[in-house]
Amino acid sequence: MQQKVKCPYCGYEMPVWYDDKASKSKGIFIKCKGRKCKKEFEIKIN
Numbered sequence: 001m002q003q004k005v006k007c008p009y010c011g012y013e014m015p016v017w018y019d020d021k022a023s024k025s026k027g028i029f030i031k032c033k034g035r036k037c038k039k040e041f042e043i044k045i046n
């Protein structure tokens with residue numbers, strides 16, 4: 001499943017792939033691919 005995630009720091013939009021079943025128990029941390037950002041943040045899936 002693919003979902004677009006917006007970085008809370010810079011607003012950069014990234015397409016993120018994740019496992020539907022695994023994502024419910026815990027959050028996923030990804031690194032922003034923005035040129036000047038590159039911060040890690042948690043994705044919360046509803």
Ligand SMILES: [Zn+2]
Nearest residue numbers: 007010032037
């Ligand atoms: Zn960012």
